[in-house]
Amino acid sequence: MIELTVNGRKHNVDVEPEMPLLWVLRDVLDVKGPKYGCGIAQCGACTVHLNGEPVRSCSVPVSAAAGQKVLTIEGLAQRGQLHPVQKAWIDNEVPQCGYCQSGQIMAAVALLARNPNPSDKDIDAAMTNICRCGTYARIRTAIHAAAKSAKPARAKA
């Protein structure tokens, strides 16, 4: 039995330890946000957070998530409020087919957690997820917008 916490909920799964986290999420726990695009960590459609770090879940055995915290796109919104990245994605009309976007958003959230004000070069280096529909220009804009919106308001001296 492997115990893992997904989006704040504890689960016990009876699966092979080498079963990729992606397939435990999708086929065992019915968490469909992270997607299968390649299975070899090339495309990033499967990106989730493992203890706050972005990982390509198709290439992470579930044993590595045992006793750990997993966050997927479904867990981003808090108390009905969308995450600033999700809001920025909507405001900038980023998705087209949408298949890669769960992974893109999780990668962007991780980037902004590490680097609250990323440059275009920082974005290039961090956002290696594939988008076949080519939403890249708007992903850049949305990340900058999310970075701006998350700046804490400063009281006037």
Place this chain on the structure above:
Amino acid sequence: MPFSHRPSRRDFLRVSTALGAGLALELKFPSALAAEARGPEITAWIVIRPNDEVIIRVARSEMGQGSSTGLPMLVAEELECDWRKVKTEFVSSAENLRRNRVWGSMATGGSQSIRSSQEYLRKAGAAAREMLIAAAAQRWKVEASDCDAENSTIIHRPSGRKVRFGQVAQAASKLEPPAEVKLKDPKDWNLLGRSARRLDMKDKVTGKPLFGVDVQLPGMLHAAIAQCPVFRGKLKTVADEQLLGLRGLVKVVKLEDAVAVVADSWWRAQKMLKLLPIEWDFGENGSATTASIREFVRFGLEDSSAPVARDDGNVEAAFSTAYKVVEAEYFAPFLNHAPLEPMNCTALVKGDRVEVWAPTQNAEATHAAAAAAAGVPLENVEVHLTYLGGGFGRRGFQDYTRQAVAIARAVEGRPVKLLWSREEDMQHDFYRPMTLMRFKGALDREGRLTALRVRDASHSIMASVRPQEIKDGVDRHALGGLIDLPYSIPSLRIEFAMRNSHVPVGFMRTVFHSQNPFMRECFIDELAAAAGKDPVEFRRPMLAASPKNLAVLEAAAKASGWSSPLPEGVHRGVAVQDSHGSYAAAVFEVAVSAGGEIDIRRVVVAVDPGHVVNPDSAEAQIQSCVAYGLTSALWGEITLKDGRVEQKNFDDYRIMRIAEMPRRIEAVLVPSGGFWGGMGETPLAPLAPALCNAVFAATGKRIRALPLKSQGFSVASIA
């Protein structure tokens, strides 16, 4: 297409219907149930709930191109509803069949969705508006002509009385639709031509289970598949006893040319598939290579018996008296569609009934394929259309549907989700065809093009999809961009040599307007250079009789500042190509290092689609085409060895990432009005040649074969 086919009596109906090639069925169904289950139906396209929610039905597939927003916009414009109250639902192929195809075609491709349905959708919206007004007028006992509809409200002008759509929807749904409606003049549009928010945005940023791969049903099984690696090969033997006792195994299913493992999860099914000893009969094509196929196709360039598709003037006479003759040969390889969601389909067979869930580009084709695969009548089939994780033409084919149904038959009574691995998807596509072309052009002393001869040697898509389109060996579909080229040339001769190898080919975004414009517009550029003329100047006079092509070329030239000076080392290239009902031109600005690294500084794409439904969506499609087109032009190449495709995944079939996406992409929309053109593909057509022409301007090296990688060029990227 009837928009107002709606029963006036809510009882059992007998409907006779036909689908496809002359199949006629008689069905009974309780129409009352279908309609009232959801709310009052005001024409088949619209349901308006008491709370003013407007449900607009969509018959085409959503694969990212935005049709599930654009099509409802067409209805909403005439309906005069509040756009914020609009929701959509996909129609069911079975109900479309039962209701005499009241929603028309569900085929999604060829950039057709808007342009084939705009008239009947707008008419439906107008009819529904008239019915709502009539219901309000009846309630108030006033003249309908004294009432207007606006923003989901009906107003009686003389008295100022108002009523919401939701309050009169029930009454309106009982009225007869008007026999005729008048549509708005485009200048009176409030919604069309504005950037309405896409309706699927929220679901797509919250990870909702929208796609074919996300289907989840009680008792569902999973199937992984291995198809014969060599096309047209067959399954010989499979030692399925090797899997006995393995965890999760349900069944091994043998198909004519494939093996599927059915299990309780996809990962287990795929793992077991890898362990399975399979013997294939590769058939005749087990030793084919890229080189052998290229040689086979290239024979078409020399074949003296190749039929003539067009012959204006006298090319040979023109060549013999030409001041200058220019000749060149061009090549374009096979390409893979590579949608991010791999092929998949879920099917349930129960007795003589079949239910299918599919991310398909044509729910009716899926419906027919499922019926045929199960050997059941059409009325015993239901298809649930999901969202598509990209289509690009691949999902118009139904190979995965037939497989899923065959597998479902083997585990009857339980739904099975068949999912192809990325490797299967890469190696079992209907590829963008390999094409070779030979050009010969004659220039006169003034540098004018007096004759052009084109010999096109190519795979044909129609040969396998609609062979009746090929007349006397000429496939006009494969000659798109050539047979109908916009240039006025005194002598023009186009010859077509159909060369079909064992590699399956199909429609891939822009279809033959992916490779043909590359070859045509690069050769036109070669002629311009030989004539000593600027590429835009060279084209201009030849486009005098093609005003829309000329206008879009001018728009791209103007927007890019074509004649203005550029920084040291930066050069421009241009191309113009109409396709799919619209017109497009592109200008690239590039700098190329000594080592062949291309820095794309700027891309300008001008598009005239007649009317623009949603400018934001149109811009998104232009950006999409740039990413898609550059992936193909820079690295796209499917190669074969031992009869099979060599590429396996994204590590050996490279896809553009954000780091390589040009920073400056300018979408220039120049709608000239008066017609409805496509938007999902047209911007793609001029991109490869414009880029290659820019590379030539920068380096003096003429690109006559794609991908650019094969010609020694790369782009800067994150290592």
